[in-house]
Amino acid sequence: MIRLHKQGEIVQKLCEKCSLHILCMPVMLKERELTDLGAIIRQSRRLKKGEYLFRAGEPFTAIFAVRTGFFKTIVNSQDGRDQVTGFFMSGELLGLDGICNNNHGCDAVALEDSEVCELPFNNMEDAGSLLPSLQIHFYRLMSQEILRTQELMLMLGNMRAEERLAGFLVNLSHRLSFRGFAANDFILRMSREEIGSYLGLKLETVSRTLSKFQQEGWIKVEHKHIQLLQPWMLQEMVMHCQKAVG
Template sequence: MPKSPCHHKTECAHCSLRELCLPVGFRADDFRQLDDLIRQSRRLKKGEHLFHAGENFVSLYAVRTGFFKTAVGTQDGRDQVTGFFMSGELMGMDGIYANRHTCDAVALEDGEVCELPFDCLEELGRRLPLLHTHFMRLMSREIVRDQSVMLLLGNMRAEERLAAFLLNLSQRLHARGFAANDFILRMSREEIGSFLGLKLETVSRTLSRFNQEGWIAVEHKHIRLLRPHALQDLVSGYESRSRNSITRI
C-alpha cells in the first residue's frame, strides 16, 4: 500500500469532527480520496498567522483544534474582526473570488488546521457530487452568518450584541460536546469589541453589568451563563421593550 510517510497525516474517516466538517453519506473510498487531498495538517502557535490579507490564495483551512479569528483592515490602520472560528469550521473562502486573501487569519491559541488545496478540492468535487454540494452549503452558511452579523452591527444595542455573542459561542461550544454554560473566552476584550463594533471598555462594562444582574458570572476569561434565557430575552428585544415602558411611565 503506497502510504505517504507524512509526519502528521490526518484521516477524515476517523476524525471526531467528521459530522461537523463533512457531508453524510460518504463511503470508505470517498474518505480515501479526501485524505489524499489534505496535504497535511498544520500546527500554529498562539498569535501565528495562518494567512495574511493580500497573500495568494491556495488553500482553505479547516480548524481541527484551537481557536482562530479573521480580520480585515483599512488603509488607516483600523481593523475589524470578521469572525471567530472553532473546530470543524472553515476559513479562507474569501480568497476564492480574486485568488487572493482579503483578510488575516490568526490563531488565538495553539492549534491545528487541515490544509485543503483549493484546486484539488474543486477537482475532487467534480467526482464526488456530495462533496461539491456540501461545499456550496458551507459557503452559503458563511453568507447566512455574515447576514446575522450585519443585523447585529446595524440594529442592536451594546447589551444585545454582547448577549447574542455569548449565546452564539455557547451554542457552538455545546454542538462540539463542551459545556454550554461554562467556558473560557479565547479572545481579548478588544477583539470581542472589534467583532461587535464596540470599544473594549464598553465590552468590559457590559460584562460587569450582566454579572451584577446575575445573568452571568465573569472571572476574567472564564464565563458562566447563569440565566441564558435572560440573555435570550435581551436579544429578542423583550428587555428593551419593557425597559422603555418603564422609562415612559
C-alpha cells in the first residue's frame, strides 16, 4: 500500500484487490518482517496513454502491478507480425515472462493514462527467503498467469469468432466487477484492431460480430461504450457454442 497519497482512501480500496496486496499490507506480518519488507515496493510510476512501460528485449529488473489505468502486452514474432497477448487492469501483474531470460518477452503499453507499482525483482528474491508465505504467493501468481494463457489458447484453438468475442466480453465483465466496477456497462479501452489481434481475428470481423450481438439484443454498442443487456446469452455462447449456432 502506497502511503502519503492525496486520496488515501481510494488508493486503499484499489489496493485491496491487488495481486501484490500481500506485499503492500505489512499489517498482516510480524514486526520484524515489516521492516524488511519496507523497501520491496518502490514508488509508483505514471504513464501517459500510448507510453511503453517496457519493451521486449529490454533488461528485466522489475515486475509491475497496475494501480490505475489499462495496459496491453504485445509479443513480436520474428517476421514482424505481432499479437496482443493480454489486457491488464488495476491489480493485475505485468512482466512475469521476463524472469526467464532476464529480459522482457513482450512490450507493455498503456492504453490510457495509468499508474503502476514497481516491484524490483532483486528485493523480491530477498523477501522470498525471508518470508516463505510470500514466496508461495508469488508462485501462485505465476501459475495463475499460466492458467490465463491456457484459457486463451483454448479460445484461439477451438472457438469461432462469435464465441471468442463473447468469451472476451464475459471475461472483461468478470474482472471489472471483481474490482468493484459495473459488470454490464463499461468502456472498451482498446481498439477493434487490438481486440482482433488478441482473439486471432481481423478488425472487420470484430466489428461485424459486435454489430450482430447488438442486433440480437444481447449488447448495446456505442463506439467504445458497451452495455451487456443479456450477459447470460454471451455466457451461454461460450459454454456450448456449437449448439447455439448450428
